Each structure stands twice: as C-alpha cells, then as structure tokens.
Amino acid sequence: SSELTQDPAVSVALGQTVRITCQGDSLRDYYASWYQQKPGQAPVLVISGKNNRPSGISDRFSGSTSGNTASLTITGAQAEDEADYYCDSRVNSDKHVVFGGGTKLTVL
Amino acid sequence: EVQLVQSEAEVKKVGESLKIACKGSGYSFTSYWIGWVRQMPGKGLEWMGFIFPSDSDTRYSPSFQGHVTISADKSINTAYLHWSSLKASDTAIYYCARNDPFDYWGRGTLVTVSS
Numbered sequence A: 001s002s003e004l005t006q007d008p009a010v011s012v013a014l015g016q017t018v019r020i021t022c023q024g025d026s027l028r029d030y031y032a033s034w035y036q037q038k039p040g041q042a043p044v045l046v047i048s049g050k051n052n053r054p055s056g057i058s059d060r061f062s063g064s065t066s067g068n069t070a071s072l073t074i075t076g077a078q079a080e081d082e083a084d085y086y087c088d089s090r091v092n093s094d095k096h097v098v099f100g101g102g103t104k105l106t107v108l
Numbered sequence B: 001e002v003q004l005v006q007s008e009a010e011v012k013k014v015g016e017s018l019k020i021a022c023k024g025s026g027y028s029f030t031s032y033w034i035g036w037v038r039q040m041p042g043k044g045l046e047w048m049g050f051i052f053p054s055d056s057d058t059r060y061s062p063s064f065q066g067h068v069t070i071s072a073d074k075s076i077n078t079a080y081l082h083w084s085s086l087k088a089s090d091t092a093i094y095y096c097a098r099n100d101p102f103d104y105w106g107r108g109t110l111v112t113v114s115s
Helices: none
Strands: A009-012 A018-023 A033-037 A044-047 A061-066 A069-074 A083-091 A096-099 A103-107 B003-006 B010-013 B018-025 B033-039 B045-052 B057-060 B069-073 B078-083 B092-099 B109-114
Touching (some): A009 A018, A018 A103, A069 A083, A083 B045, A096 B045, B018 B109, B045 B069, B045 B092, B057 B069, B078 B092
Parallel strands (some): B010 B109
Antiparallel strands (some): A033 A044, A033 A083, A083 A096, A083 A103, B018 B078, B033 B092, B092 B109
16 A cells, blocks of 8 residues: 555644654655645655654754654654644655644644 | 745636746756645645656646646746636635745736636
C-alpha cells in the first residue's frame, strides 16, 4: 500500500508534549518528512530525514521512526504550534511521493 | 535566498485551458526536483507530480496522470502546471515546492473554475 495514515485531530495542553503519528508501509523503506501548515499559509518543512530540523525551526520539534510508523513530537507545545501537520514519504521505488491526510493540532 | 514565486490567482470557466507558473531563484534550478501539490478547499495536501528541470524527467501521481501536464523551461528557471480542459473540481490552491524533501514552497496559486 502507498498510503500514509494520520489521526485527523489531536489536542495538547499548553506546555505539554504531544506526539503526532503517521503510518504506512513505505516508512519501512523511506523516512517521513513533516510539514506544518497554518490557516491561509503555505506548508513549512519542520522535520526531514532521520531527525533533521531546517534552520529556524524550533528545537521543540523532533522526529523518529519505528517500523511502519513515523512520529513528530512537540515538546512543550506553544500556542503558535496550533496548526495542521502533514507527513510525506517517497513510495514506488522512490519515483513518487505520498502525503498523509493531515492532523489538526489544537493547543488547549 | 531561495524563492519560488508563483503566478497570480486565476478565475476560469469549465473547459478552458490554463497554465500556471513557478519561478525559482536563489539556487541552482536545474539541481532539484520541483513538485506540484494540490490543496482543495478545506482539504489536505495531494502530491500531483514533479519535474527535474535539468532533463525534464517528469513523474506523475496516478491520480493526476493524464489530467495535467508538468513542464519546465530551465532557461528562465520556471516550472509550469498545465490543464487543457478545466473542470469545476480543479478549483483549489496549487503549490510548487522544491524537493526532496519539500524544503521551500511557493505561496500558492488559487485556481477557481466556474461553470
């Protein structure tokens, strides 16, 4: 299967830690990347590869993979972390890309 | 500074053709794949396909193969997404992004197709 499955919605209390997951067979072969999208804005890359943060991305964000599940962890969630989060990975022998359905994160 | 500048919003009628553009700057345009991503109103991100401008190698999502054409003109550092006959269901925001991963994104082009 070339699908990536994410929980539609997750909530976290301000300052607590939250894990957003992404499941799919392709994740056994390829790392997921993670993107944050706020309303009315283009997506922003927050994690790629094994656990790489682009310049300017808070170190609250970290990534990991176990088996067919990739996780994005936000440690000490802040109000500005409230957004939609999408994972993606390569599939089909690296020729294609697939996105997960997205997770809406609410910071309470 | 890496930038991807997309063309302005478009309002078209069903059956019309359309080509939208994505101009890269601040990096070697021919060294990275450029992808196109659709986001329908209130929905998630969908990968449509990408192109390697150096040799125009192009890959399409099965969901979009045959419905759109991706091309590039490396002489002007620009990638394109083309429809020959629009449908109302093509109404969406279309993003271009540098790959892999999608580390830089354009601001998106809103395409509205009405009957």
